[in-house]
Amino acid sequence: MTGVRTEPDRVIADDGEHMPGEAGIWIFVLGDMVVFAVCFAVLALVHAQDPAGYAVAQDVLHLWLGVVNTVVLVTSSLTMALAVHAARAGRPRRAASLVLATMAGAVVFVAVKAVEYTDLVAAGHTARSSDFFLYYFCFTGLHLLHVVIGLGVLAGVLRIVRRTAPTRHEMGLVESGAGYWHMVDLLWLVLFGLLYTLG
Amino acid sequence: MDPTRTLVTVWAALIIATAVSVAIHLGLGAGAAAIVAVLVLAFVKVWLVGRHFMELRDAPAILRRLFDGYVVVVPVVLAGILLLS
Numbered sequence: 001m002t003g004v005r006t007e008p009d010r011v012i013a014d015d016g017e018h019m020p021g022e023a024g025i026w027i028f029v030l031g032d033m034v035v036f037a038v039c040f041a042v043l044a045l046v047h048a049q050d051p052a053g054y055a056v057a058q059d060v061l062h063l064w065l066g067v068v069n070t071v072v073l074v075t076s077s078l079t080m081a082l083a084v085h086a087a088r089a090g091r092p093r094r095a096a097s098l099v100l101a102t103m104a105g106a107v108v109f110v111a112v113k114a115v116e117y118t119d120l121v122a123a124g125h126t127a128r129s130s131d132f133f134l135y136y137f138c139f140t141g142l143h144l145l146h147v148v149i150g151l152g153v154l155a156g157v158l159r160i161v162r163r164t165a166p167t168r169h170e171m172g173l174v175e176s177g178a179g180y181w182h183m184v185d186l187l188w189l190v191l192f193g194l195l196y197t198l199g
Numbered sequence: 200m201d202p203t204r205t206l207v208t209v210w211a212a213l214i215i216a217t218a219v220s221v222a223i224h225l226g227l228g229a230g231a232a233a234i235v236a237v238l239v240l241a242f243v244k245v246w247l248v249g250r251h252f253m254e255l256r257d258a259p260a261i262l263r264r265l266f267d268g269y270v271v272v273v274p275v276v277l278a279g280i281l282l283l284s
Contacts, residue, residue: 019262020254030265037273044277048284063221070217078210081252085202179253186248190273192217193241197224198281199233 021176029183032146036187039139043194046131055199057132060125065116066196069109070188076105077185080154080178087161087174095161102181103154106147113144136195143191146184153177209251216240234281238274246270 019026047054083098117137120126127137157177160170200208220240227233249255249266256263 017259018254018257020258026262030269033269037269037276040273040277041280044280045284048280063224067217067221071214074210074213074217077248077252078206081206081254082203084254085206175254182248182252185252186245189213189244189248190241193220193237194277197220197237199224199227199230199237 021179022172025176025179029179032183033187036139036143036190039135039142040190040194042135043139043198046135047194047198049131053130054132057125057130057136058196058198060120060123061136061196062116062119063196065112066192069112070192072105072108072112073185073188076102076109077182079105080181083157083161084174084178087166087171090165092162092164096158099154099158099161103151103158106151106154109147110144113140113147139191140195143184143187146187150181150184153180206251209247213244213247216244231282235278238278238281242270242274 079098079101083095083102086092086095086098120133125133127134154177157174160166160174163170166174220237223233223236223240227236246267249270253266255266
């Protein structure tokens, strides 16, 4: 029989396993990752059909804004992971500050993307310009929607971690919210690689 | 290593990997080697986020295997499309 031990707010089975968050969130996360894998494959096909055209269109993108957003999102993932640890350690103020920092990262990401979209459209590059831009706007737009939804998720997480002693169930919700946010981060890492640096 | 230090180290690795992928893009441009490098770096970053930030390191085996499978299968399929088409 597999026993369990309990760390501050983490249930660890005897074999050292811990389910981070609710099981349901993982069905959603893995499902969403598969949906985005199809998006990645579409980008690869667009590149394979016309590598030169892909490179020309890619040169129009603002590489450094993409880099800034990557750094912002990776850093927000770090602050989220640290927030989970702080909440488990019973440090609500530190946890809340870290979740707020994560939310600030999300807002910066949206703002940078808005600048990028505005600039591209002003220069005449829209979803109708080419297959590259059609899928650029489609897939980064879908990802941006995930970021905006993430802001709502993080607001919910913030409410929980502010409490002095979240219950085990509430900690599961915090871990689920964190899992969602890390998924938003990792999907961007692949989108960035394919859209901005594939060459 | 304490958890905070591990997470910060992973964050630094993610930033360095991003810098390397940009340097490869600007230095190598197109070509098979650059494509493979971009894919490997992107999915190594995905794996690091999953293992350390998402805490899959301690997750049940089924979850770990599904995630690890994704990190291997997806870039292989993408490389196939990009290099063989």
